[in-house]
Amino acid sequence: MKNNNDILSRAEENYLKEIFHLSGKEKDKVSTNALAERLDTKASSITDMLQKLKAKKLVAYQKYKGCSLTGSGEKVALHIIRKHRLWETFLVNKLSFGWDEVHAVAEELEHIRSKKLIDSIDQFLGFPKFDPHGDPIPDKDGNINYQESKIKLSDTSVKSIVEVVSVNEDSLALLKYLDEIGLRLGSEIEIYSRVPYDESIQVSIDCGDSISLSKKVTENIGVRFKSKMTNK
Amino acid sequence: MKNNNDILSRAEENYLKEIFHLSGKEKDKVSTNALAERLDTKASSITDMLQKLKAKKLVAYQKYKGCSLTGSGEKVALHIIRKHRLWETFLVNKLSFGWDEVHAVAEELEHIRSKKLIDSIDQFLGFPKFDPHGDPIPDKDGNINYQESKIKLSDTSVKSIVEVVSVNEDSLALLKYLDEIGLRLGSEIEIYSRVPYDESIQVSIDCGDSISLSKKVTENIGVRFKSKMTNK
DNA sequence: ATTTATTTTTAGGCTTGTCTAAATATTTAA
DNA sequence: TTAAATATTTAGACAAGCCTAAAAATAAAT
Structure with a gap:
């Protein structure tokens, strides 16, 4: 059970992390092009690195x-993700950074x-379970609490009331926009209607005015079902 | 007054930092070999990098x-040193790391x-002036409070009583040894005698038993003069 | 003031991680 | 099921940052 514990480069760590994110809970195979897009490199570079990571027995x-x-490989990926999410939590909770x-x-x-550093940060923060975007933080052994019954806002049915539990952090522009319209973790969203043509939905956020959200936005917001709207 | 603000590599930052440390308060020229030893590389590599840093107008x-x-170049170096010392202070003061x-x-x-991160850490720590080894922390504008009248323990005269104000952090073995013999920042040291042959000195630490310290140790400890010993 | 020793630089090479262009697989469509 | 489109891999190149070996400059010693 010996771990191939060569020290990994930043690039190698980033590849492993992205493979983890792209393969999802279903552990799908990840394509070269998908990785190339996420890592902002050319497909040929991906091929090179995959061969290297295969030689190190970190990827199949x-x-x-x-x-x-x-x-x-998954163990390494989860450790990087743990560090990423703990640092984000530190920045928001202790240093008052915006999400x-x-x-x-x-x-x-x-x-x-x-x-030792990351485990100390974990303790300093009180062993948080979720980061500021609502994503679960793996513990020091790499166990991760996938959130029960989380779905994309884009997949909800009309006349539902849901609670925002996570937001895809990849796009800075998205986070700024959500901040602007007052959508944050824990917000309550009522879905009034859906436009089939572009899959945009009409909603209210925390009982505010009705507003339209595009597919591009809703597919990056994770929610949990709360209840159906009452007809009155 | 425009800053050549290309993003610098880690290697470049390390070179600038070491040149700063080696040139000392007197801003001496730093030799290629001295840098090679500190950076644990070959002299030829130093030459390469110096040419590159010269082209970027960071070194003469x-x-x-x-x-x-x-x-x-000095501005960059001071910023790296600021970050180094603030992080050390964070680790010791907030996360209970040993020095x-x-x-x-x-x-x-x-x-x-x-x-923004490092300035937040600075504030979080209450704008400390010295790091855990007693070295001064440059402020956000790069101003550094060199400690008044600090000298090396190896340069003290016998029959003096001095206070430890800094310790060279480069050697892990040294720090462990000092911990062992109970020498820490703020310790009071009485210098009894000096052996001319090897320049070792006989001292007591915080009124403890007499102990011998070699030149190798004493030249890495910074002290401030307190008083002469009373003859009794 | 030469010779010897030391320091520094040059020249040429290696590895990592990337790129472009061309070749090869695979998938999709006709 | 063959042709066109797309995805992937190979081949060759490059910059950064390091190396070794050899040449050149400086410093030390006779």
Whole structure:
């Protein structure tokens, strides 16, 4: 049960992290092009790196067939994600950063190598379970509490009332926009109607005015079902 | 007065920092070999990098004549040192790290690029003036309070009583040893005698038993004069 | 003032992680 | 089921930052 514990480069860590994110809960194979887009590199670079990561037994990879993480690859990925999310929580809870300001910095901090440091931060924060965007934080052994019954806002049915539990942090512009319209973690959203043509929905946020949200927005918001709207 | 604000690599930042440390308060020229030893690389690598840093106007350098920092080079160096020392202070004051555990981690943290982050940490710590090893922390404008009348323990005269105000953090082994013999920041040291042959000195620490300290140790400890010993 | 020793620089190479362009698989569509 | 489109891989190149070995400059010693 020996871990191939060579020290990994930043690039290698980022590849593993993105493979984890892209393969999702269903552990799908991840395609070269999908990785290239997320990592903002060319497909040929992806191929090179996958061969390297395969040699280190961190990913399973076959030519033309996509890749997935091995056990130890997933362990590394979860550790990076743990660090990323703990640092974000630190920035927001202790240093009063806005939720739209933390992602870029956490992308750097997640590569700091001290185990003692991140475990101390975890303790300092009181062992938080979720980060400021509502995503679950893996514990020191890599266990992650996937949130029960979380769905995308884009997948909800009309006349529902839901609670916002997570937001995709990748787009700074999105986070700023949500801030502007007053949509935050815990907000209550009532879905009035859906326009089939563009899949935009008409909603109110925390009982505010009715507002339209595009598909592009709603597919990046995670919610939990609360109740159906009462007809009055 | 425009700053050549290309983003610098980690390596470049480390070179600038070491040039700053080696050139000292007197702003001496720094030799290629001295840098090579501190940075644990070969002299030829130093030459390469100095040419690059010269092109970026961060160091003044002439073949065979050593180098020194330019104004903007020094500014960068001070900013790295500020970050290093603030992170060390954070680790010790907020996360209960030992003073011998913080250096390695701070070597990584000092390269995190967010200005807002480090200024927030500064505020979070209450704008400390000195780090856990007694070294002064540059403020956000790069001003540094060199400690008044600090000298090396190796340069003290016998029959003096001095207070420890700083310790060279570079050697982990030294910090562990000092911890062992109970020498810490603020300790009071009485110097009984000096052996001319090896320049070791005989001292007591905080009124404890007499102990011998080698030159190698005493030249890495900064002290401030308190008083002469009373003859009784 | 030469010779010897030391320091520094040059020249050429290696690895990592990227790129472009061309070749090859796979998938989709006719 | 063959042709067109798309996805992926290979081949060759490049910059950064390091290396070794050899050449050149400086410093030390006779």
